[in-house]
Amino acid sequence: MRYEKICRGKFISRPNRFIAEVETGGCVRRAHVKNTGRCRELLVAGADLIMEDFRGRMGKRKLEYSLIGVTKETARGPILINIDSQAPNKVVGEALRSGKLRIGGMGKVKAVKSEYVYGASRLDFYVKDETGREALVEVKGVTLEEDGTAMFPDAPTERGVKHIRELMGAALSGYVACVIFVIQMKGIDFFRPNDRTHAEFGEVLREAQKVGVEVLAYDCIVGEDSLRLDAPVEIKL
Incomplete structure (x- = not known):
């Protein structure tokens, strides 16, 4: 973008x-x-x-x-x-539509819809591939960095906890469910949840991974006038 x-x-x-x-x-x-x-x-x-x-x-x-x-x-x-909080959704949308970003082993993407209502939440993306598999994707922008470690959130987020729980329900219902942490910088060694700031979010994220929610983290190439999703980053839950 x-x-x-x-x-x-x-x-x-x-x-x-x-x-x-x-x-x-x-x-x-x-x-x-x-x-x-x-x-x-x-x-x-x-x-x-x-x-x-x-x-x-x-x-x-x-x-x-x-x-x-x-x-x-x-x-x-x-x-x-x-630090543009709207940018992570834009770069993930671009990557999903172009095929650069594939989630849950899905095939070629046929449909991507933004702001998809599921349960009691509005999740960031609905994705459908050429075989009919369906996915729900939630995107979280990450701007907090300490000594090469990227962390989320930088403030308590009950909304974030709610979205992760919705993804857990979707995974148990047969959807491919994925949360993507978009690290809005380069030079990161790994990503982890910020338990110090919001322990519940970290607990729910670990629980979600256990029931089949795919947890991904990507860094970005940041230009003065641009942002582009780049490489996967190691996750330490």
Whole structure:
């Protein structure tokens, strides 16, 4: 996926979870934060930002910029991290439709539907292959990194627990069921659930794998104006 127009800036503060104060072009502006997670280790004063620039195509928007990426300084060197919470679904959708991403041993994909209602949840994707096999897929974006380890979630997520339980029911009903953790950066050694922040999510994820839910993690190639699903990442549950 690509962004139409981007610009650079510096992070100043985050008055609330939807808005950041940034410096760009020598002026202080407000930008929409496209991620409602905490991002405390990323959004620090002076951090280098990548923003989507909507000037000249505002439509009904109130803010001219959306914050989509941040450079995190680490012991291994700087990492550019995409923090757009809508981007993981877009790159997974592209990979499913192109055939780059195959789940559960399914054949050639014939149909991919987004925002699929199943049970009491709206799951990210319904997939059907050429043989008639059906799959339900939930996507989780990952921006939290510590010493080469990617973790999810960065804040308690009852909604995430609910989605995993729905996938468990789907797996027991005969669907191919899959949760994909999209790590929105490169340079990761492995992925694990963040039990320290939300132990229940980790417990449910391990339980789901035992009943047949496929658990996948992929990193991404992050460009200033693009994001692409790349390589599988080892998972340690």
